[in-house]
Amino acid sequence: MALHSLKNEKAPRLDGLTKEFVMRFWPSLKTLIMDVCNEIWRDQKMPYSFKQGKMKLIPKLDMMMEHAFTSYHEVVGMQIYFEKAFDEIQWNFIAVVLKKLGFALKFCHLIYVLAKDSASHVEINRRLSPPFLIECFPRYQCFIC
Structure with a gap:
């Protein structure tokens, strides 16, 4: 289900593997x-590469509109402002919510x-760019479970 929900010709991770590649080789990759x-799950350890994300800067909306006009492409633009997401949500709050929803401690x-x-x-x-750490701000306690 997870594979089918991905967009075609997109690589959701830094490794560049697309949905089509994984689906094509799933019989070999599944095990x-x-x-x-x-x-x-057993060791409760995560490879560092699994903890890396990628942010992509988008050009200003007026540049997108100009590109759409000159290339005859339709464009939908959206601007979302995330202000200090890790500054607003305490990690221990996430733990409390997960526990209340019935998730196991593990x-x-x-x-x-x-x-x-x-x-x-x-x-x-x-x-x-070189990687930079995503951290919880020190004024909050950063613990889960």
């Missing part, structure tokens, strides 16, 4: 992927492991 998932801990020491890159002109 490997399940083994990795089971190891993560699952809550795995979510913490995923968030802890996560990093992101910024893509500019098809090049990635």
